[in-house]
Amino acid sequence: QVQLVESGGGLVQAGGSLRLSCAASGRTFSSYAMAWFRQAPGKEREFVAAISRSGVLTYYADSVKDRFAISRDNAKNTVYLQMNSLKPEDTAVYYCAAREGIYNSNGALYNHWGQGTQVTVSS
Numbered sequence: 001q002v003q004l005v006e007s008g009g010g011l012v013q014a015g016g017s018l019r020l021s022c023a024a025s026g027r028t029f030s031s032y033a034m035a036w037f038r039q040a041p042g043k044e045r046e047f048v049a050a051i052s053r054s055g056v057l058t059y060y061a062d063s064v065k066d067r068f069a070i071s072r073d074n075a076k077n078t079v080y081l082q083m084n085s086l087k088p089e090d091t092a093v094y095y096c097a098a099r100e101g102i103y104n105s106n107g108a109l110y111n112h113w114g115q116g117t118q119v120t121v122s123s
Helices: none
Strands: 004-007 010-013 018-024 032-039 046-051 058-060 068-073 078-083 092-100 117-122
Touching (some): 004 092, 046 078
Parallel strands (some): 010 117
Antiparallel strands (some): 004 018, 032 092
16 A cells, blocks of 8 residues: 655746655555646546656656656655646646556556645746
């Protein structure tokens, strides 16, 4: 079992940057592929980025590619999402998620979720 706690959200102007963190409990963090998802008001949850258990492989939604970067520090049980060149359409609650095995963009395959952190980008 793993518990996830996100932090780092906030209000930022368009073009700005934020770095989200997701701290995981437990001693088997490196067994989990990790991902970030987001959900804007009135919209369905959408995939943002994923990272393999080792951190070598990453995968991004087209909408954030070249602007966002996912990374992890297995020694600190933490996964990060560096968000640059933020746009108003990036406004959403951001969730980190974990699953044992291979990373995936399908949220239904993740069985551990954090509570989310709000990101608001003003124009």
